[in-house]
Structures are given as structure tokens and as C-alpha cells.
Amino acid sequence: MIAAALLAMFGGLTFVEQELPVVVPPESIATGNFFHTADVDGDGVPDLILPDRILLQRNGRFNIDSPIPVPDHSRSTYDLWKGEFYFFGSGHLEIMRWTDKGWERRLEQDMESPSAASSANRATPAGRRIFFMPFLHDLNGDGVPEIAFPEESGITIFARNGKTYRRVSTLKIFPGLHYGSIPRQRLWPPEARRIAFPPRQMSCRCVVDGTRLTLIAPEELPGKQVRYRVTRYEVDPQHQYAVIPDKTSQIITEPMNRYMQPLALRPGDVDFAGGDWEYAETSVLPQPIFVTQVTTDNGAHVESFRAPFFRSSRGSFVDMNGDDRLDIVAEASDLFKGGVRESIERFTNGTSVQHELRVYIQDDQGRFPPVPSWTASFHIEMTHPPIQNDKRFRWYQSGVLLDASGDFNKDGYRDVVAHDLPNRLAIYLNTGSGLSSRPDITIPFDPDHRFDALDLDGDGRSDIVVQWRDSSQSPPVERCRAYLTREAAP
Amino acid sequence: MIAVLATLLCCGSAPVFDVHSFPLTSPDAIVFLACVDADSVADLFASDAGSLTVYPSASAYKPVSIPLPPGTSAFDIADVDGDGRGEVIAVCGDRIVMCPIPINGKTAAPRTLFELHSLLSEPRGNPVPVVLSVRRGAKTVLALPCETTLEVRTLEGATVTSYPTGPDAPRRVSYGRPFEFWSHDPPELGSRKALDIEVSRVLDYEPDLPPDLISFDAGPPSYRRGTPAQARDAADDDAMAWPWFPLTQARENARRVYYASSGAETLIRIAQTGPTKTPGEISPPGPERRYPGSPVVLENTEPDFNGDGNADLVLWSAPLPGVSLDALTQAATGADWPIRLTIHLFSPEKNSYGARTLARIERRIPVRWFFDMQNGTPLRDCALRDFDGDGKTDIAFCADDKTVLVWSSRQGLQGEPMQTISLPEPVIGIEFQEDVDSAGRTSLGVRSEHGIHFLHARP
Numbered sequence: 001m002i003a004a005a006l007l008a009m010f011g012g013l014t015f016v017e018q019e020l021p022v023v024v025p026p027e028s029i030a031t032g033n034f035f036h037t038a039d040v041d042g043d044g045v046p047d048l049i050l051p052d053r054i055l056l057q058r059n060g061r062f063n064i065d066s067p068i069p070v071p072d073h074s075r076s077t078y079d080l081w082k083g084e085f086y087f088f089g090s091g092h093l094e095i096m097r098w099t100d101k102g103w104e105r106r107l108e109q110d111m112e113s114p115s116a117a118s119s120a121n122r123a124t125p126a127g128r129r130i131f132f133m134p135f136l137h138d139l140n141g142d143g144v145p146e147i148a149f150p151e152e153s154g155i156t157i158f159a160r161n162g163k164t165y166r167r168v169s170t171l172k173i174f175p176g177l178h179y180g181s182i183p184r185q186r187l188w189p190p191e192a193r194r195i196a197f198p199p200r201q202m203s204c205r206c207v208v209d210g211t212r213l214t215l216i217a218p219e220e221l222p223g224k225q226v227r228y229r230v231t232r233y234e235v236d237p238q239h240q241y242a243v244i245p246d247k248t249s250q251i252i253t254e255p256m257n258r259y260m261q262p263l264a265l266r267p268g269d270v271d272f273a274g275g276d277w278e279y280a281e282t283s284v285l286p287q288p289i290f291v292t293q294v295t296t297d298n299g300a301h302v303e304s305f306r307a308p309f310f311r312s313s314r315g316s317f318v319d320m321n322g323d324d325r326l327d328i329v330a331e332a333s334d335l336f337k338g339g340v341r342e343s344i345e346r347f348t349n350g351t352s353v354q355h356e357l358r359v360y361i362q363d364d365q366g367r368f369p370p371v372p373s374w375t376a377s378f379h380i381e382m383t384h385p386p387i388q389n390d391k392r393f394r395w396y397q398s399g400v401l402l403d404a405s406g407d408f409n410k411d412g413y414r415d416v417v418a419h420d421l422p423n424r425l426a427i428y429l430n431t432g433s434g435l436s437s438r439p440d441i442t443i444p445f446d447p448d449h450r451f452d453a454l455d456l457d458g459d460g461r462s463d464i465v466v467q468w469r470d471s472s473q474s475p476p477v478e479r480c481r482a483y484l485t486r487e488a489a490p
Numbered sequence: 491m492i493a494v495l496a497t498l499l500c501c502g503s504a505p506v507f508d509v510h511s512f513p514l515t516s517p518d519a520i521v522f523l524a525c526v527d528a529d530s531v532a533d534l535f536a537s538d539a540g541s542l543t544v545y546p547s548a549s550a551y552k553p554v555s556i557p558l559p560p561g562t563s564a565f566d567i568a569d570v571d572g573d574g575r576g577e578v579i580a581v582c583g584d585r586i587v588m589c590p591i592p593i594n595g596k597t598a599a600p601r602t603l604f605e606l607h608s609l610l611s612e613p614r615g616n617p618v619p620v621v622l623s624v625r626r627g628a629k630t631v632l633a634l635p636c637e638t639t640l641e642v643r644t645l646e647g648a649t650v651t652s653y654p655t656g657p658d659a660p661r662r663v664s665y666g667r668p669f670e671f672w673s674h675d676p677p678e679l680g681s682r683k684a685l686d687i688e689v690s691r692v693l694d695y696e697p698d699l700p701p702d703l704i705s706f707d708a709g710p711p712s713y714r715r716g717t718p719a720q721a722r723d724a725a726d727d728d729a730m731a732w733p734w735f736p737l738t739q740a741r742e743n744a745r746r747v748y749y750a751s752s753g754a755e756t757l758i759r760i761a762q763t764g765p766t767k768t769p770g771e772i773s774p775p776g777p778e779r780r781y782p783g784s785p786v787v788l789e790n791t792e793p794d795f796n797g798d799g800n801a802d803l804v805l806w807s808a809p810l811p812g813v814s815l816d817a818l819t820q821a822a823t824g825a826d827w828p829i830r831l832t833i834h835l836f837s838p839e840k841n842s843y844g845a846r847t848l849a850r851i852e853r854r855i856p857v858r859w860f861f862d863m864q865n866g867t868p869l870r871d872c873a874l875r876d877f878d879g880d881g882k883t884d885i886a887f888c889a890d891d892k893t894v895l896v897w898s899s900r901q902g903l904q905g906e907p908m909q910t911i912s913l914p915e916p917v918i919g920i921e922f923q924e925d926v927d928s929a930g931r932t933s934l935g936v937r938s939e940h941g942i943h944f945l946h947a948r949p
Contacts, residue, residue, distance in 0.1 A: 134673045137685050150671040150689050177693055179609060184618040187524040187567050188532045189928065193621045195633050195640065197655065199694040200609075206687045209680035216679075222518075222615035264679045279862060286861040341819040475728075 013408055013427075013441060015464070015483040021064050022050050023478045035465070036132050037458035038080045040068070040098045046458025049080075051128035054098070057457055060486060068098060070129050077133040081145045086136055088147065093158075093165055109164050137208050140237035148208045155206055155213065157241045169241040173233060175217045177202050205262050211235050213243075216262045216270060225255040227299070228262065230270050254299030263317060265326045266366055271296045273317055273326075277310065287336040292316075292328055296366035303368055307332040307358060310397040318405055320359055321432060322412025328360040328368055329404050335386065347387045353380045353396065357404060357416065357435075374434040378402065381421045383447060392422065392447060406453030406462030408441075408485050417464065422447035425464065443483060461485040505909045506877050506884070506896045507933070507945035510551050514941055515539060521921050521935060521942045522619050524567035526576040526591055532926035534935070534944055535567065537617060542578060546593055547926075551944075559587045559600055563613040567591075568623035570630045570645060579603075579622050579632065581610045586622075586632065588645070604647025608634040626650060668692055725750040729759045729775040735787055737801050737836065745841075747801065748775050749787070755780045756805055760841060779842055783807035783832055786867050786874075793833075793874040795848055795899055797881040800836040803843045804874065806867050807832070808860065826854035826890070829868060833903060849903030853889055871920050875932035877947045886934065886945075891916035894936060894945070913943055 037046040040054050048055040048062050053069055055062035076089025084106060087094040095107040136145035139157065147158035147165060154172040158165040177200035186192045205216040213233040218226050234247035259274040275292040292305045294317075307330040316329040334354040336343050346353075354377060361373035380401060383392045395401055401419040408415050413430035418439075420426045423446070426439035445451075449468040456463040464483040469476050512534065514521070519538035526533045526544050534545040540558050542565070545551040558565065558580055565580040570588065578589040584605045590598040610620065622632050626642065631650050634641045638656030643649060669691045677686035725732075729748050737745040737760065748759045759775035783805030792801035807830050831851040834843040859868040871894070872887040882899035889895045892915065895907035913936065921935035921942060931947035 132675070134675055134685055137683065148685055150687055152669050152691060155687075174689060174691070177691065182564055182610060182614060182618050182620060184520060184522070185620045187522060187619050187621065188924070190525070193624075195621055195624065195635075197635060197640075197694070199692050201690070201692045203688070203690040205679065206689055207677070207680040207684050208687070209684035214679065262679055268681065270679060286858050344819055 012488050014486045014488045015441075015443060016060060016486055018061055018482050018484060019064075020048075020050075020055075020062070020465075020480040020482055021067075022052075022480050035454060035456055036080070037456070039083055039458075042083060048456060049130075049132075051130060060457075060484065062457075062482075071096065071103060072129045074129050074131065076131070077135065078130050079132070079134050079136040081136050085130075086145075086147075087130070088135060088149070093147075107163065107165075111158065111165065112167050139208070139211055139235070139241065141210065146241075150206065155208065157235075159241070169235070171213065171233070171235065171241070171243060173206070173213065173215050173231070173243070175202050175204055175215075175229075209268075211237060214270060220258065221255050224258045226258045226260065227255045228253045228272070230298075251298060256295065256299045256302060257293060260293060260295070260299075260302075263326070265294060265296055265317065265362060267324045269296065269366075271366075272299065280308075290330070292330055294328065294368065305330050305358075305360060305368070308336050309333050310399070316404065318414055320404070320414045320430065321361060322407075325362040325364075325366075327362050327373075328358075330358040330360070330372075331399065331402065332356040332358060348385055350385055351382045353382065353386075354378075355380050355396075355402065357402070376416065376428065376435040378416075378418050378420055380418065383422050395419075395450075400450060403451070403453045406464075407460075408453075408462050409487075410460045415462070417451065417453055419445060419451065421445075425451060456482050457484055459485075461487075505948065506898055507909060507911065508948055509911055510545075510944040510946065511914070512536065512543075512545055512551070512553070512942050512944070514939075515541075517918075517939055518616055520616060520618060521937065523922060523924055523926060523935075524576065524619070526567065526593055528569075528574040530928060532924065534942070535619075536942065537565075537619070540617070544591060544593070545944075549593065554591065554593050556589055556591055558617055559585075559589065561613050562587075562617040564610045564618055564620045564622070566620060566622035568630070570623050570632075572630070580617070581608065581622070581634070583611050583613070584608075586634070586643075586647075603632075603645050604643065606634055606636070606641060606643065606647065608636045608641070610634065668694075725752045725757060729778070730761075730772065732757075732759070733787070734761075735792060735801060737792075738799055739792070746772065746775075747803075749785050751784055752780070754784075754807065755782055756785050756803075758803070758843060776841065781805055781834060781843065781845075783830070784866065786831070786869065786872065788872060788874060791874050793883040795833055795883050795903065796835055798836075798838070800838060802836055802848070802883075803834040805832050805834070806830065806869060808868070827857045827860060829853060829855050831869075831885070851885065851897060851904055853895065855888075856890055871917050871936065873920055873923055873932075873934055875923050875934075876930065877932050879930035879947070879949075881930070888917055911943075911945065913938060913941075915939055915941065 036049040038049060039045060040047040041056055045057045047057050053067040055064055055067055073087040076087045076092065079086045083097060085096045091111055093107065093109050093111045094105065097104050097106055135147055135149050137148050138144065139146045144160050149156050151170065154170050154174050156170045157168050159168045179200060185196050203218065207214040211234055213235060215231045217229045219229060220226055229250065229252050231248065231250040234244045235241045236244050256272060259276045260272040261274050262270055263273045265271040265273060271294065273294040275290055277288050277290045280287040280289050287308055288310050289306050290309045293302050295302045305328055309331045317326040318329050319325060320327045335346055357376045358372040359374050360368045362368055380396060384390045386393045403417045404414055406415050406417060407413065408427060409429055413432050415430050416428045416435055418426045423444060425443040425445045427441040428435040429440045446468065449466050451464050451466050453462045454465050455461065456465060463485050466481045468479055470479045514536055515538045519536050521536050523532040524535055526546050527548050529548050531547045533547050536543045540560065540562065542556045542558055544554050556578060559582045561582045562580045565578050567576045567578060569576050570579060571577065575593060576591055578591060580587045580589060584607045586603045586606060587600050588603050589600040622634065623630055624633050632643050632645065638654060640653040640655050641649065642651045671687055671689045674686040676682060677684045679686045732748040732750045734746045734748045737747050744763045746761045748761060750757045758779050758781060761775040762773045781803065784807065786804040786806055793804055794800060795802045809828055832847040833849045835848050837844050855868060859870055870888040874883050874885055876882060877884040878898050878900055880900050884898045885903060886894055886896045892913045894911040896909040897903045898908045901908050915938045918937045918939060921937040923932050923934055925931060926933045933947045934945040936943040936945060
């Protein structure tokens with residue numbers, strides 16, 4: 001049943017609450033690779049595509065009572081182009097569209113595609129009938145998508161020729177297999193001596209953007225360092241998408257820390273960014289410091305930003321001000337502020353943490369200021385003192401109580417959602433120069449629920465998706481609820 | 491030259507280890523064991539910056555240094571010429587070079603055996619020890635992995651045999667997915683409409699080689715270990731999702747010990763993989779039992795303190811500090827905090843761990859280790875092995891940065907340690923745990939920044 005309710009009306013926004021009949025793996029909610037939206041029925045409003053069904057959007061809600069079943073394509077991947085589903089895999093391509101009469105097949109053909117079979121080996125979670133992976137791209141700008149699909153030998157381009165697709169080119173641009181490093185072996189005892197065949201491997205990042213292809217290949221170096229080989233290719237659609245040799249260029253970056261990953265900090269750029277944590281050596285108590293690093297000149301200059309906080313997988317890079325450049329969002333905790341006595345008191349008796357968001361806005365030269373462009377402070381209530389290390393504190397440590405990726409009022413500035421009290425979510429709207437000191441919107445919330453900010457209904461405003469385990473059922477089931485953002489009527 | 495001698499303190503009995511300390515030229519030095527003579531006792535080697543130093547056991551660890559040929563990427567230590575002494579076989583680009591080890595004072599120039607381009611040809615930082623020398627019947631030959639073959643050559647470079655290992659080789663085995671790709675959505679590189687694809691490819695082979703050459707040792711069964719956070723979160727999940735370790739080394743009819751943390755207790759459930767089950771199928775775990783403390787689960791270590799072949803349970807716990815802030819501050823700013831290790835033996839009859847503890851070790855360790863746990867425990871450099879060769883697991887761990895404590899099952903796993911080893915500088919880690927004399931006694935190689943400390947298990 002749809003449980004829709006006008007939930008809040010603050011800051012010109014309201015939220016419509018709706019249960020979603022879908023099991024969302026906890027890791028999927030974080031990756032955002034679970035929900036997709038597209039106008040499936042052609043009514044001009046995006047609909048919600050789930051792994052096993054499609055929920056049409058009607059009157060600002062998703063119609064869960066009459067879901068559209070999706071055809072079983074669990075052994076292939078799908079991409080979307082103007083409302084049409086392209087199912088590609090296992091040597092097969094099928095293009096389908098949903099109409100008033102049901103699913104209509106627009107094209108079905110066999111494809112010469114060995115690696116499409118490989119992709120079918122992908123572990124498909126139970127109940128998942130379709131699997132999204134972008135592979136459609138209009139390389140030649142004629143409005144008809146080509147298929148760019150990786151194979152062991154390179155990127156293969158399939159182009160539409162009349163009614164069907166055919167393979168036109170395989171761009172053998174992937175680096176060769178190599179030993180990442182020669183692993184040392186045991187030379188003793190004699191019975192442990194074995195000829196080793198360490199796996200040979202290759203990894204790279206391939207970006208297809210119009211007729212330009214960019215290949216970024218890491219080369220591991222001693223001392224937890226890496227350097228990247230960045231090769232840019234131009235392909236010629238008039239000549240079977242062949243690489244134009246004299247338009248190929250390559251750079252090799254300076255060595256950098258291995259946690260640095262390719263990321264476009266500026267549109268169209270290949271920059272590198274990442275982060276890792278360490279313990280401050282100067283404090284009596286081991287104080288975790290998260291170090292964020294960025295470089296916009298291939299490692300010639302690396303900027304570092306340190307903040308006292310716990311582990312984070314990579315660091316946060318978000319376009320906070322809508323200028324298409326990624327900014328740095330660092331987080332700092334006051335748990336270790338002051339002396340040993342103060343820290344211990346917070347750990348043993350404190351039930352709240354003062355948490356700071358530090359935003360470093362990137363300028364148009366690709367530089368970041370040495371001090372934060374603005375900061376925002378949040379008072380986060382715990383359920384128990386940190387020393388008890390309960391689930392809420394562990395969530396705080398892992399950074400899931402705060403999200404700075406959503407834009408709820410569609411003004412181009414990223415807003416912040418904080419699970420600041422065990423029983424509420426607080427939304428702070430970003431004015432462009434910071435956040436208000438008090439939450440603009442609050443939503444009653446459950447301490448055991450997890451959230452993410454996603455644009456679920458495709459209206460350009462972020463919504464809130466909530467996931468939790470319902471232990472009242474036997475066996476427990478994962479549940480999901482959406483808070484759809486709407487502009488409040490004046 | 492022995493640079494430092496560790497200080498030993500023994501508790502009224504013979505020490506478990508003799509300690510020999512050797513200097514290392516840099517933190518990147520590679521320390522390993524190999525045999526340089528015919529005494530079948532392992533000798534200690536250190537390799538760094540193009541130089542190899544051997545500390546032969548037969549000559550009281552008097553060091554001998556050998557410069558590795560420039561451009562060496564990999565090397566082996568083996569008696570390839572049958573003179574009863576080991577030689578260095580080095581891969582230097584495409585050259586395969588033999589360097590005699592002058593352990594008796596005699597020196598000889600390195601000699602290029604033959605040239606072959608192999609997958610080891612490219613130098614990559616510090617040269618690493620790899621197995622190159624193998625016995626084929628009565629002969630010693632060299633095996634070198636190449637692009638599409640494993641080349642087995644005589645010392646003169648003549649081909650003995652060539653095993654295909656490339657993409658068309660028989661018995662190709664891939665672990666995991668050999669070719670994988672996924673897309674970033676939305677793209678992190680390129681325009682908003684770009685395809686941003688991650689690609690990875692791994693080729694792993696089990697070539698059709700004779701049994702003495704095969705690369706994959708059967709080894710102990712692999713198992714699922716868990717981080718402390720995983721063990722904590724696991725308690726809310728189905729027991730089959732918990733971390734586990736094998737109860738025995740048996741590959742068939744084996745049992746698994748599933749564990750999870752719940753507050754200050756460890757939950758244990760034991761599951762059977764019976765012969766009636768299909769491969770990989772596990773019976774539902776048995777009843778849940780609770781034990782005070784958190785588990786100490788070390789990689790490739792199933793401690794067996796009574797020698798019955800079943801892994802026993804080792805738990806650690808620490809007293810919570812009092813409520814007084816002054817007491818807490820004093821504890822934190824002080825150097826150490828108590829830790830207690832308890833051992834519960836497995837009872838095959840009851841198919842569970844006993845509620846009573848076999849032993850209890852109480853020591854104080856640095857407070858900061860509680861804030862930076864490794865392997866799920868604040869213990870550092872912990873070894874649970876049989877040091878004295880009695881078939882029962884003994885215990886060693888660091889009491890502080892520079893002190894290793896040792897308890898022997900034979901003499902009691904409680905009270906004062908049987909041996910206290912004070913090292914001249916902070917311990918970085920345990921480099922090796924090996925039975926160097928082939929006598930059932932595990933010796934330890936303890937690494938510090940500028941030295942390797944060889945804790946040689948005494949007879």
C-alpha cells in the first residue's frame with residue numbers, strides 16, 4: 001500500500017512519504033547503482049526502474065499497485081536511450097519499449113560479441129531481472145547511439161546500419177598483461193619451493209566521449225606509489241571508427257600516492273584525487289587524521305588537506321556550488337579536541353559530538369584555498385557514549401550520518417542532510433556561502449534507519465531514500481521508503 | 491657481524507629462544523630463509539639495494555655479503571652445481587647469472603649461464619627471491635616463466651622442455667572473473683554523457699606441469715576471517731554470514747567455528763561439513779554459546795594447546811576503567827593498561843569449547859594499542875605456534891614496543907612469561923615463523939627498523 005503523507009513544509013519544500021516494495025542491499029544504497037529513472041511510458045514524467053519492475057509515476061507518486069514487470073534479461077546488461085531499453089549480452093541485442101499494449105520489441109538480433117558472454121557471468125542477485133550498465137553513446141553525433149562495449153582485446157564499437165547493429169571496430173587500446181609486481185616466494189623449506197605463476201593483470205579506465213577516447217592506466221611503483229599513463233585517442237567515424245594516429249597523445253604523471261584515483265575535478269579534465277587516514281604522531285592518544293589529496297597538474301603539485309576524523313574510503317569531492325568544478329568536503333570531529341582529559345571525558349561520558357564540515361571551493365584555475373571557503377558545524381547526538389562503540393557511533397565513524405551530495409531545492413547548491421538526532425533527519429539548505437545555523441527542514445526518523453540522497457523521481461530535486469532491516473518479520477526483511485521532495489505551494 | 495644482542499630474561503628455566511640480532515641497511519630490506527650449505531638448517535638472508543647478505547647458521551651467523559649483478563630483478567638460492575653449497579641465481583634483464591656465495595672465504599666471479607627474455611626480465615625496485623632452480627630427475631634445471639611458456643633450461647641454456655602457459659595453454663584456470671568491467675554512473679571523467687568504464691583483466695594459470703613444479707600448494711583450507719567491526723555487526727546476521735575459522739585441518743568432514751562479538755562476549759557456533767553434503771554445502775550451525783572476551787584469530791594459525799588436532803579458542807579482554815575521570819586520564823596518559831588472554835579448549839565429546847579456561851595470561855600493554863587494534867586485538871606481533879616441539883601451541887607477543895614475552899605450554903600458560911626478550915629498537919612485525927631446524931620447533935624472525943632479530947627455538 002502507498003503510505004503517502006505530506007510530511008513537512010519548511011523552507012518552501014514538502015516531502016511525500018512512500019513505501020517502496022523493493023529490497024535494497026545496504027551497499028547499493030550507498031553506490032546509488034540501484035535506482036534508475038526514465039520516462040518509460042512517454043507521459044513526460046520520469047518513472048522508477050527497479051531491478052525487477054518499473055513503477056510509473058502518477059500524480060507525484062509511484063504507482064506500486066500496478067507495477068510493470070520487466071522481461072527477464074538477468075544475463076545481459078541494459079542501457080536506456082530515449083525511453084527504449086537496450087538489452088545487450090550473451091551475444092544478443094534486444095531493443096524494447098513499453099507501450100499501452102505492453103512491451104514492444106523494436107529490434108532483436110544476434111551479436112558477434114564474445115565478451116558480452118563474459119558480462120553474463122556477472123553474479124546476478126536473486127530477483128534481479130535487469131542490470132544497468134551504460135554502453136550507449138552517440139559517438140558521431142547523428143542522434144543514433146552506438147554501442148561501445150569492452151572486450152578483452154579492447155573497446156568494440158557497434159554502429160547501427162539501417163535496422164541492425166554491426167561490429168565496426170575493435171580499438172585495441174588496452175594495456176598488455178603484466179605482473180603487477182613480482183611476489184617474493186619462499187625459498188625454504190625445500191618442500192615449500194614451487195614454481196610460481198603469479199597472475200598477470202591489467203587494469204585501466206576508459207572514457208568514451210564523442211569521438212575522443214581517453215585511456216588511463218596505472219603503473220604501481222614501490223613505496224605505495226602509483227603513476228598513471230594517460231593516452232588520448234581520436235577516432236574517425238568516417239573510417240570505421242579507427243584511431244587517427246596523428247591525433248594520439250600521451251602523458252605520464254608524476255608518482256603519487258596509490259590512493260590517488262582519476263577524477264575530473266574540472267569538466268573534461270583528467271585530474272587525480274583521493275585520501276587516506278593516518279594517526280597523528282604528536283598526540284598522546286592516537287588521533288585519526290584523514291588526509292585528502294588532489295592534483296590538477298598530473299602530480300607536479302599535490303595539495304593536501306588534513307582533518308581529524310576517522311576512516312573514509314576515498315575522500316569527498318562534490319560540486320558544492322554548481323559551477324561544474326568539484327570541491328573538497330572534509331569532515332572534522334571534536335572527539336579529540338583539547339587535551340587527553342577532555343578527549344577521555346567525551347569518549348566515556350559524552351553523548352554528543354560536534355562535527356564540522358569543511359568545504360574548499362575550487363577556483364577557475366583548478367586551485368583550492370589553504371583554508372576552508374566555509375564551514376558548517378553540526379551537533380550530533382549519540383545514543384551512548386562513544387566508548388560503548390554502539391552501532392550509531394560506528395555509523396558516525398564511517399561517515400554515514402551526514403550527506404552533502406543532495407540538492408533539495410534545485411538551486412544548484414548542494415545541501416546537507418544530517419542524521420543529527422537518533423530520531424530525526426535535519427536538512428540544511430546551502431545558500432551558496434554556507435548553511436544556516438539551524439536546520440531548514442526536519443523529518444522524524446528511526447535510529448536504525450539508513451538514508452541516502454538521490455533524485456529518485458527525476459525532477460532535478462534530491463529525494464531521500466531510507467533503508468532498514470525490519471526485524472519484526474521472521475526472517476527479517478530489508479525495507480525501503482522514499483521521501484519525495486516537492487516544492488510547497490505558496 | 492652481529493650488531494646487537496638482545497637482552498634476555500628467563501623465569502628460572504631454560505629460555506625458549508636463542509636470540510641473534512642482525513643489522514639491516516634499510517627498511518626496504520627483504521629478509522628471508524634459504525639454505526646456503528648442506529646442513530639442512532635454514533640460513534638467514536637479507537637483500538637490499540643490490541646486495542645480499544647471508545648469515546649462515548653453520549658459522550655462527552657470521553655474515554657474508556655478495557653484490558648482486560646490476561639490474562637484478564629476481565634471484566634464487568640453490569645448490570645448482572652440486573658442490574654442496576648454495577649459489578645465487580640472478581635474473582638480470584635477459585641474462586641468467588650464477589654468483590657463488592663465498593662462505594668459506596673463497597671468492598669467484600659471477601658467470602652468465604645463458605640469456606632468455608622472461609617475465610622476470612624487467613627490473614622493478616628491490617630484487618625479490620623467487621624459485622628458479624628445480625630438480626628434474628638427477629639434474630638441476632632452471633625454470634623461467636615467459637610470455638606464453640614456462641621454459642625449463644639446463645644451466646647451459648639448452649631447452650629441457652617448454653610448457654605452454656599462454657592463453658591457449660591447456661588447463662587454464664582463472665580465479666575470480668578473468669575479465670571484468672563496470673561503468674561509473676554518472677561518469678566521473680569526461681562529459682555528463684560520456685561512458686566512463688573501468689576494465690580489469692587477470693590471467694591466472696595452472697599450467698599442465700609435473701607435480702613437483704605445480705605452483706599451487708594444497709596448503710591449509712582457506713577461511714573467512716572478519717574485522718572487529720564485521721564480527722560486531724555479524725551478531726545481528728544469520729550465523730552462516732559470520733566470520734569463521736576451521737576447527738581442524740581436515741579437508742573432508744570438516745567443522746567450522748563461526749564467531750561474532752556481542753558486547754564483551756564472543757558468540758560461537760559450530761557447523762559441520764559432512765560427507766553427505768554436496769561440495770560447499772554446510773549444515774546449519776549448532777547452538778550458540780557465549781564466552782567472555784573477544785576472539786584472537788590470526789591468519790594461518792589454528793592454535794592447539796593440548797595437541798588433540800582441534801583448534802582452541804583464544805580470547806582477549808581488558809578491564810573497563812573506573813568511572814573516575816581522573817582514573818581514566820591517568821590510565822590514558824600512563825604507559826599501559828591490563829589485558830587478559832584466556833584459552834578455552836575444544837571438547838570433541840561435547841562439540842563445543844569448554845566454559846572453563848585452560849590458562850589465563852594477564853599482562854599490561856601500551857594504552858595506545860587499544861586504540862589501534864590489528865587483527866581485532868590490541869595485541870601486537872602475536873605468535874601462536876609450537877616453539878618447543880612438544881606438539882602444543884605456545885604463545886609470544888609484545889608487551890611494549892621493544893619487549894617480546896614468551897610462554898610455553900609445557901611450562902604453563904599463565905603467570906610470568908618463560909622468557910622476556912628486550913630488543914634494542916621498536917618491533918615492526920614478525921617477518922617469519924618457521925621450523926628452521928626441521929625439528930618441529932617454530933623460530934621467529936622479528937623485524938625492527940634497522941634490524942632482524944632471529945629468535946631461534948632451542949632444542
